[in-house]
Amino acid sequence: MTLNDSRILVVGAGLMGAGIAQVAAQAGHAVRLYDNRAGAAAAARDKLAQTLDGLVAKGKLSAEAAAATLARITPADQLTGEADLVVEAIVENLEIKRALFAELEALLPAEAVIATNTSSISVTALARGMQHPGRLVGMHFFNPVPLMKLVEVVSGLGTDPAVAQAVFELAGRWGKTAVHARSTPGFIVNRIARPYYAEALLLLQERAAAPELIDACLRAAGFRMGPCELMDLIGHDTNFAVTSSVFAANFFDRRFTPSLVQQELVDAGYFGRKSGRGFYRYPEGPPALPPVDIAVPSAVRLAVHGRGAVADRLFAAHPHATRVLDSDWIGLDIDGRHLRLTDGQRAAELPRGTAVFDLPLASGGDIAYAGDTDTAAWLTTLGLVPRQVADAPGLIVARTIAMLINEAADAVQQGVCDEAGADAAMKLGVNYPAGPFEWLARWDRRAVVALLDRLDQHHRGERYRVSPYLK
Numbered sequence: 001m002t003l004n005d006s007r008i009l010v011v012g013a014g015l016m017g018a019g020i021a022q023v024a025a026q027a028g029h030a031v032r033l034y035d036n037r038a039g040a041a042a043a044a045r046d047k048l049a050q051t052l053d054g055l056v057a058k059g060k061l062s063a064e065a066a067a068a069t070l071a072r073i074t075p076a077d078q079l080t081g082e083a084d085l086v087v088e089a090i091v092e093n094l095e096i097k098r099a100l101f102a103e104l105e106a107l108l109p110a111e112a113v114i115a116t117n118t119s120s121i122s123v124t125a126l127a128r129g130m131q132h133p134g135r136l137v138g139m140h141f142f143n144p145v146p147l148m149k150l151v152e153v154v155s156g157l158g159t160d161p162a163v164a165q166a167v168f169e170l171a172g173r174w175g176k177t178a179v180h181a182r183s184t185p186g187f188i189v190n191r192i193a194r195p196y197y198a199e200a201l202l203l204l205q206e207r208a209a210a211p212e213l214i215d216a217c218l219r220a221a222g223f224r225m226g227p228c229e230l231m232d233l234i235g236h237d238t239n240f241a242v243t244s245s246v247f248a249a250n251f252f253d254r255r256f257t258p259s260l261v262q263q264e265l266v267d268a269g270y271f272g273r274k275s276g277r278g279f280y281r282y283p284e285g286p287p288a289l290p291p292v293d294i295a296v297p298s299a300v301r302l303a304v305h306g307r308g309a310v311a312d313r314l315f316a317a318h319p320h321a322t323r324v325l326d327s328d329w330i331g332l333d334i335d336g337r338h339l340r341l342t343d344g345q346r347a348a349e350l351p352r353g354t355a356v357f358d359l360p361l362a363s364g365g366d367i368a369y370a371g372d373t374d375t376a377a378w379l380t381t382l383g384l385v386p387r388q389v390a391d392a393p394g395l396i397v398a399r400t401i402a403m404l405i406n407e408a409a410d411a412v413q414q415g416v417c418d419e420a421g422a423d424a425a426m427k428l429g430v431n432y433p434a435g436p437f438e439w440l441a442r443w444d445r446r447a448v449v450a451l452l453d454r455l456d457q458h459h460r461g462e463r464y465r466v467s468p469y470l471k
């Protein structure tokens with residue numbers, strides 16, 4: 001089965017539908033665009049004409065290509081059965097989508113495919129009651145559709161594998177990277193991304209660090225935005241609704257428990273950027289962190305402990321240090337004081353004078369530590385800017401990355417996607433600097449499991465239970 005030359009009907013000419021129509025037309029398909037709001041489809045086409053004009057003016061698109069794209073899009077004032085593929089991007093409501101599919105099935109030939117852009121509704125549930133449930137598949141685009149490369153191709157229990165494969169290949173022809181996903185709450189991206197927000201919210205709830213510090217540390221680790229500024233951008237109302245729906249859809253598995261910190265922002269109407277206030281005030285955004293001015297105390301004996309990238313980096317910065325490869329910790333011994341890479345133990349559990357530091361994923365920038373500040377000052381010899389936080393196990397980056405890996409591991413174990421799919425989805429759907437399994441390969445599986453186990457012991461709940469896949 002192929003959809004490569006299919007005639008396309010896009011239903012719903014809102015934010016997503018208009019983008020999907022554009023991408024399909026740019027790939028050469030004849031596209032009809034329908035919306036049940038009178039004039040909406042024509043208005044979406046007019047708006048696209050302006051966007052394309054802008055691209056032509058900037059020299060990013062030829063005038064011919066722009067005209068050809070536009071000529072392929074026809075606003076429709078009623079639903080039509082003249083389509084090989086329908087992409088549905090209407091309101092996110094199970095009953096309304098089901099009613100639309102019933103209407104479409106009465107018009108379409110039996111072999112036509114229906115793809116839904118739903119971001120949160122089960123594809124299995126949407127297919128129930130259809131005459132040909134095998135033809136329904138999820139085709140989950142990301143906003144803004146013309147720019148975001150990822151498409152999750154979501155199969156429900158009854159989806160015909162040939163239909164999923166045809167949509168997968170079509171998305172590739174449209175210049176997207178498609179990833180197969182099984183229909184489960186949050187699919188891939190919205191599920192695996194939960195800990196990125198949840199760990200920050202828990203750190204805030206525990207008063208471990210200020211939002212601007214959490215953001216700075218995760219930005220230094222390579223994320224484009226820290227979790228707090230990102231939630232402010234998405235909108236706390238939207239982000240809280242997604243978290244709540246994933247929580248409910250998992251039968252209230254406590255791992256996905258929404259946060260009281262975020263609930264309070266929603267209650268206050270502090271939705272983020274769009275309401276002028278969230279964690280931060282806008283347009284100002286996150287306040288700058290104060291400059292750090294700490295001197296490295298003098299030392300007589302230095303020893304680099306442990307193996308791996310962080311130990312190698314320490315040794316490169318201190319080539320005259322002794323190397324203790326077979327150590328049960330990673331870091332620097334400075335005249336008997338320990339500067340240790342976090343393994344989930346808190347500084348307070350370790351010998352006096354110890355500082356525990358966060359996972360340094362990049363070559364510079366802010367890094368969290370807990371414990372002794374004189375010891376932590378040695379982090380500056382790695383080009384890092386030490387920032388003191390509360391003595392929370394796993395600090396900020398290590399804890400967040402470990403939890404993203406853990407969630408991805410569970411998703412793979414449960415057959416939601418494969419490892420490569422999880423990596424591609426997180427890099428392309430939410431612009432992560434690396435995929436969870438890429439982080440795992442660079443880190444150390446046993447270290448991740450040990451860190452999660454310590455978090456689990458510290459918090460005693462379901463949140464940090466280790467995925468059997470990692471064990």
Ligand code: NAI
Pocket residue numbers: 011012013014015016017034035036037040088089090091092093096100117118119120140141142143
């Ligand atoms: P939107 O509100 O911008 O557009 C929805 C359009 O559908 C409106 O123009 C509305 O008039 C039309 N519509 C509603 N009921 C209809 C019906 N029965 N028949 C025909 N047209 C109908 O919404 P948006 O953001 O484009 O979302 C559409 C779908 O895409 C939803 O399922 C949403 O969950 C999903 N989605 C949204 C993303 C986003 O970032 N906004 C990202 C990925 C998926």
